[in-house]
Amino acid sequence: MSAGERFGPAPAAAPPWHGAQPRDPRTGGATGYALGGVDVPPARRAQAPRPEEDRTEEVPQPAPAPAPVRAPATDVAAPQPRPEVHHLGDRAPTYAAEPGPLPPADPAALDALVPDTVLEGARYGGYTLRAASLRGDSARYRGESRRDFLLTARFGTGDDALVLVALAGGDRAAPGAAEAAAELCRTVAAAVGRSQGRLADDIRAGRRDALRSGLQRLTDRGYGRLRARAAELGLAEEEYTAGLRGLLLPVDPECRTRVSFGAGAGGLFRLRSGQWQDLEPVGTAGAAPSPAADAAGQADTAGEPGSVFRFRASVARPGDTLLLCSGGLAEPMREEAALQAELAARWSEPEPPGLAAFLADTQLRLKGYADDRTAAAVWEA
Numbered sequence: 001m002s003a004g005e006r007f008g009p010a011p012a013a014a015p016p017w018h019g020a021q022p023r024d025p026r027t028g029g030a031t032g033y034a035l036g037g038v039d040v041p042p043a044r045r046a047q048a049p050r051p052e053e054d055r056t057e058e059v060p061q062p063a064p065a066p067a068p069v070r071a072p073a074t075d076v077a078a079p080q081p082r083p084e085v086h087h088l089g090d091r092a093p094t095y096a097a098e099p100g101p102l103p104p105a106d107p108a109a110l111d112a113l114v115p116d117t118v119l120e121g122a123r124y125g126g127y128t129l130r131a132a133s134l135r136g137d138s139a140r141y142r143g144e145s146r147r148d149f150l151l152t153a154r155f156g157t158g159d160d161a162l163v164l165v166a167l168a169g170g171d172r173a174a175p176g177a178a179e180a181a182a183e184l185c186r187t188v189a190a191a192v193g194r195s196q197g198r199l200a201d202d203i204r205a206g207r208r209d210a211l212r213s214g215l216q217r218l219t220d221r222g223y224g225r226l227r228a229r230a231a232e233l234g235l236a237e238e239e240y241t242a243g244l245r246g247l248l249l250p251v252d253p254e255c256r257t258r259v260s261f262g263a264g265a266g267g268l269f270r271l272r273s274g275q276w277q278d279l280e281p282v283g284t285a286g287a288a289p290s291p292a293a294d295a296a297g298q299a300d301t302a303g304e305p306g307s308v309f310r311f312r313a314s315v316a317r318p319g320d321t322l323l324l325c326s327g328g329l330a331e332p333m334r335e336e337a338a339l340q341a342e343l344a345a346r347w348s349e350p351e352p353p354g355l356a357a358f359l360a361d362t363q364l365r366l367k368g369y370a371d372d373r374t375a376a377a378v379w380e381a
Contacts, residue, residue, distance in 0.1 A: 006143040008321050009319065014190065017029070020068055021275055022247065024027045030246065035134070035334075036204075036307035040334075041086070046234065049119070054145050057183060062283030069218075071090070073158065074097030084214055086364060087365040087366065088338040088342060088364055088365070088366050089298045089336075089366055089367055090337060091367045092365075093137055093365045093366065093368075093369075093370065094370070095137035095138060095140065095141045095370060096137070096140070096141065097363075097365060098140075098364070099116050099135065099140045100140050100141050100142075100143060101142075101144060103143055103145040113148050114145045114146050115146075116134065116135050116140070116146065117132065117133070118131075118132065118134075118150050119355045119358075120132070120133050120150065121355050121358075122152070122154075124163070124253070125251075125314075125381075126256060126380065126381050127316070127378050127380050128352040128378070128379045129152075129163065129351065129376065130352060130355065130376070130377050130379075131152055131166065131375065131376040131377075131379055132359050132362050132373075132374070132375055133146065133148050133149065133150035133326075133373070133374035134362070134373055134374075135370065136328055136371040136372040136373065137344055137365065137370040138172065138370035138371065139172065144172075145178055146152065146178070146343045147170050147177040147178040147181060147375070148167065148168065148170075148326050148372035149168050149185050150165075150166065150167045150180060150185075151165070151166045151167070151185040151186065151189050152164070152166075153189055154232070154251070155193040155196035155197045156197070156200065156251075158251070159202050159251055159252040159253075159254075160197070161196075161200075161251040162192070162199060162203075162248055162249070163248070163249040163250075163251060164189055164232060164246065164247070164249075164267075165246065165249070166188055166189050166192075166193050166244070166245070166246045167185065167244075167246075167266075167376060168180075168182075168243060168245070168326070169181060169182035169242055169243055169265060169266065169327050169371075169372055169374060170242035170243070172371060172372070174239045174241075176233065176239055176241075177239075177240075177241075177242060180229075180230075183209070183225065183229065184244055185244070186223050186240050187225050187359075188218055188219060188244065189222070191218040191221065192218065192246070192248070195214065195218070200215070200250060200252075201216070201232070202271070203250055203255065203257050203313075204255050204257075205261060206257070208313045209261060212261075212311045215246070215311060216311070219244065219261060219262070219263055220311060220359075223263070226241055226242075227240075229255065235255075242264065243262070243263065243307070244262045244263055244264055244266070245260065245261075245262035245267075245268070245326065246261050247259070247260050247322075247376060247378070248260075248261075249378065254317045256315050257313055257314070257315055257316075258313070258314055258315075258316050258322060258378065259281075259311075259313045260310075260322075260324060261309070261310065261311070261312075263307040263310065265326065265327030266324075267324075267327075267329070268310075268323070268324055268325075268326055269322075269323040269330075269333055270320060270321070270322050271321040271322075271343075271344055271347055271348070272317065274344055275344070276333075276340045276343075276344060276350055279312055290296075295373045316378075316381065318381060319346050320379075320380045321378065321379050322378040322380075323343075323375060323376075323377045324377075325374060325375040325376070326374040326375070327371065328372045328374065329362065329373040329374070330367070331369060332340065332358070332366050339364060340367070342359060343364070344381045347361070347377070347379075352379040358377070362375045
């Protein structure tokens with residue numbers, strides 16, 4: 001059937017459209033559309049709604065959900081648990097694990113403020129260095145400043161360069177302990193920096209006698225300046241002093257000699273084959289004695305009252321870990337087997353700890369040890 005037979009002849013002229021909604025041209029009547037001979041399909045008649053059970057049959061089913069797209073496999077390791085500060089032993093320490101009040105500040109001397117914690121690290125061809133200095137639990141509880149001091153520096157360039165770690169810790173009851181520790185480290189570090197070339201040559205050539213005498217002179221001069229400063233301040237020598245430990249590390253990957261020196265409170269330990277060795281003849285509770293193969297030396301020094309100058313130059317073996325520390329950590333290392341065992345387990349992993357993990361390791365807490373702690377550890381590749 002043609003369009004004309006279905007809808008009748010088209011009107012001669014379409015009536016004007018004055019805004020009325022145009023009707024579907026398939027329903028007949030005047031629409032304002034010129035259909036001509038266009039074959040328009042018939043309009044679907046409106047049907048009464050069928051019963052509910054019938055209508056539900058024609059409800060379009062939802063399209064199936066697309067299959068989840070799997071992310072490409074990556075090599076990203078699962079996040080490691082955050083390092084936590086634990087305590088060893090059956091009883092928790094008296095003080096809280098985290099800092100309490102801040103130390104008082106002088107608006108005219110803000111450059112003298114000392115942060116609660118200092119972290120440092122470095123890596124060269126043959127070793128990885130981690131260092132930290134943090135306030136002890138007692139100082140944190142009382143809102144006192146950290147009295148330990150840590151200094152790390154690289155002197156020189158290329159394979160001739162030397163890395164120095166200098167740390168010092170004073171008696172927390174001494175009024176000038178913090179200032180003395182900082183001054184001592186800076187004085188000795190400046191002297192090492194000025195003598196960097198000669199020291200590097202002596203280390204590379206194995207001139208241990210020259211190293212011992214030279215470093216003892218530098219140490220004595222540092223303590224001499226402390227005594228002069230104590231006199232200026234009207235303090236007794238024991239009130240303006242600190243225990244000193246220094247470590248010299250050549251950057252040259254072919255030189256594996258490690259040189260340590262110092263006087264007063266502090267310690268030097270080595271983790272080898274899972275066992276700690278106390279490398280200073282102070283006390284060896286739970287630690288193996290120093291091997292005779294290492295060149296060690298002691299001599300009276302004009303440093304901290306009643307102290308001796310300590311020197312050691314030894315060749316590092318792959319897998320060794322050397323720990324240099326102030327008295328706040330050396331004391332529990334010598335007296336608490338639990339601390340030795342815990343650090344030996346943590347530091348025997350193939351990779352050295354990161355900075356955050358090293359900080360958590362150095363502040364493993366034990367009841368009865370609340371002094372500042374400063375430590376530098378060297379992992380040999």
